[in-house]
Amino acid sequence: MKREWVLVMAVGCLVVSFFGADFPTDADANQVFLPIAIGEKRYAFLVAGHTYGATGVNNPGVHPPFKSLFPHINSLGLDFGVFTGDIVIHSTASDWDEVEADLDELKMPVHFAVGNHDMTNRDLFVSRYGPTYYGFETHTDLFVVLDSELDECSIVGDQLTFLESTLDSTLAQNVFIFVHKVLWVAEGTPYYVLRDRVNGPKEYDFRSNFWTAIIPMLQELEAQVYVIAGDVGVSWAMSLFYDEYENIRFVASGMGGAEEENFTVFHVRGESVQITAYRLDGQPLKLGAVQAYDLSYYAQP
Numbered sequence: 001m002k003r004e005w006v007l008v009m010a011v012g013c014l015v016v017s018f019f020g021a022d023f024p025t026d027a028d029a030n031q032v033f034l035p036i037a038i039g040e041k042r043y044a045f046l047v048a049g050h051t052y053g054a055t056g057v058n059n060p061g062v063h064p065p066f067k068s069l070f071p072h073i074n075s076l077g078l079d080f081g082v083f084t085g086d087i088v089i090h091s092t093a094s095d096w097d098e099v100e101a102d103l104d105e106l107k108m109p110v111h112f113a114v115g116n117h118d119m120t121n122r123d124l125f126v127s128r129y130g131p132t133y134y135g136f137e138t139h140t141d142l143f144v145v146l147d148s149e150l151d152e153c154s155i156v157g158d159q160l161t162f163l164e165s166t167l168d169s170t171l172a173q174n175v176f177i178f179v180h181k182v183l184w185v186a187e188g189t190p191y192y193v194l195r196d197r198v199n200g201p202k203e204y205d206f207r208s209n210f211w212t213a214i215i216p217m218l219q220e221l222e223a224q225v226y227v228i229a230g231d232v233g234v235s236w237a238m239s240l241f242y243d244e245y246e247n248i249r250f251v252a253s254g255m256g257g258a259e260e261e262n263f264t265v266f267h268v269r270g271e272s273v274q275i276t277a278y279r280l281d282g283q284p285l286k287l288g289a290v291q292a293y294d295l296s297y298y299a300q301p
Helices: 069-074 094-105 118-129 157-168 191-198 212-217
Strands: 004-011 013-019 042-048 082-083 110-113 136-137 141-145 175-177 224-229 239-245 248-253 263-271 273-278
Touching: 042 248, 082 175, 082 224, 094 118, 110 141, 110 175, 141 157, 141 273, 157 212, 248 263
Parallel strands: 042 082, 082 110, 141 175, 175 224, 224 248
Antiparallel strands: 004 013, 042 263, 136 141, 239 248, 263 273
8 A cells, every 4th residue: 555645743743754655766865854843842752673573474564462552552642653673574565565554553653764674675665665864853852763774884975964964953952863773782882792682683783883973973962862773672682771871872672572572652841751661561671660771781791
């Protein structure tokens, strides 16, 4: 089912959902920045990673335990959602059709940050959904979606130029950056101990430019920054991570068979950002709060 561009009215703001339309497939087609009308600064959004589910299983749509919670998610009154990559196991028209059919049951627009599985057919994705990196503003906050699959975990070229210009022009109080790969896991950093706790270490270049090129830009912002990744949640990987580095919060959340597979909800009111993780099995988090799943927790022998 082909979709057209949809403008969705939220509380005091406009949210644009990237569904449908025909787009060029060259590199320049991968960038766009959308300023959106601002409204009262109190809102909430969902983040879900690795939504196709367990590795090797081609579900008809999204991960079934996740889909079973759609009625509860609809009851939360969220403004929008972001799927942080590996939305389909194979990037085929039929798989994307199945995902869209499932998303019709969610009462909010959903944005996509692409994962490696989604990019097995980049041209198909771009023709259906448009740019793989883009930005939008809502409630005076900035949201940036990046493509970690374009240049082997590095943000370079036109995508880096886009990110620089977008950050340079923002006056946002909160900046949320969505990406599939857990890019802060890199050689020469304390986070390198997490290299075997992501879903697919062989898909990573742990020598990316995230710390040399991206972190300095984020440190210069007079804003709270959240870098949110989705390449976690399978049975052998961590399913939740949170840590703070200066003005930056690193968050990773996902699903795919891990005991604590989950999605997260961000409640924003001014500078106050509350993150709640919902386990798909309905049980409470073992450690009680998202913030407990930090570097010191995973660095234990």
